[in-house]
Amino acid sequence: MKNTLLALMLVSSLFVISCGADSTKPSDAYNFKKTEVSSGTKKASITVNTTVNVENFASAGEKVTEIVEVVDSAGKVYKAANVTKNTDGSIYQFTTTVTAPSYGSVIYKYTKTLIAPVVTRTTIATVGTSGSVNINDPLFLFEKNVISVKDASGNDIHFNYYGGPTVLIPDNITGNVTIKYQYMDIDKIIEKPTQEGTISSTTTTITLTQNDAGKTYICVVNPNSATAEYFYNIVPSTGIISLTTTTTSGNYKLWLY
Template sequence: MKKTLLALMLVSSLFVISCGADSTKPSDAYKSQKVEIASGTKTATITGASGNTVDVSSFATAGEKVTEIIEVTDNSSTPEKPTTIKTNPDGGIYEFTTTTVASPTSVTYKYTRTAIAPVTTKTISESATAGSITITASTTDTSKLLYVSLVTDLNGKNMEFSYSGTTITLADSTFNGKVNVTYQYMDMSIISEKPTKEGTIEVGSAITLTAATDSGKSYVCKVYQNPITPEYFYGIVPATGKITLSGTSEIDNYKLWLY
């Protein structure tokens, strides 16, 4: 009889332990993958800037947090370091105003670059014509492009370069020939970060956020309509706090990650 009671007590204890282990919240499955992958200083062209207020989303690329505006110029006046700067709570700059440079055309800034999903690195061979290279990797890679980290000639010599989107510009504008390009992209198909916001796209293909707290942050937006394959959008939240997604409509569902 004692053995029977002990056995029943043991089974009961195991049942309680098992139930406790299974009572996890759905949110427990989310795991932050946010990691800083680069930092540095860049000079970018500001296209079509008018007036003296500049929105960081007009020149920064997805994944970048702008931490300092070193100088702004219109290539004719003395470079200016803006003093009127707006930042969000995490310290990221989202807008600044100049006083002497009326129509800025370039900006030099400091940044940190962050990823929120596993990063894949690839090296591919490309052709340069007059110092210009267009990355011809698969659409999957280039649509999620994070960073071009290295360009070398076929002898392995590093080449100075700048890039915007999938276009690379070599410092040597006369170079013609094959080069190797190393780049990184995020694999959003296996992200485990909890979405910041999700729902249905508003009329006008827009998602409205809080300007003072969210502007200047990077975003990834996954838009989907079953059974269509999800489409991803990447960028920096504008100073207005309103993200407009080209090619979507109000019937699209979305998941949005801010980082």
């Protein structure tokens, strides 16, 4: 009887382990929840003898939690003043006491959040002039990263990537290359949009409040259509988002986080 009970307990344990492991299978990416993926301290260039807005130096997806210090171009260290936060604690603006010179850097603490899963894709692209090749993927905007570039024979090619759709490779490479890249697949966001509405040729702004300044927004205009346009950035200190669209009008969905 004792052995039978132990056997049943073992089977039950294996069943629980199996179910737990199965819940992380790739097909469950649609169940992705908003996730903090990293935190740390960064340094960025700014204009220092003025009011500084977070959207001018932080990256989308980052919540700025502390302004550690401001440094002028001569290396002198200053503290930030008038640090302003929204209701969720994100910093969206501060001022400096630097008088001259007008350029320097800010050191800030942040947390990084994803609102959708990161996916990996490959594409074949034709090398353009001066060793440049473009990734023509409308979703290659969100948390983008290039992993590798290979020539027609499958050999790795040295590349430089500085953001945007363009990858730089040696200018002696011609023809087609295969690029492996990643991005946050916002088509798999399962959270309900924070706001929905319409834009037109005369109204291409979305008005939020300063309580939303400093947060990251994702906006899709004409979602679920071939003409969908995507926007990804930090809400300005004014709380007003300006969209540069190629469409004259359409519906939009907006997520804030």
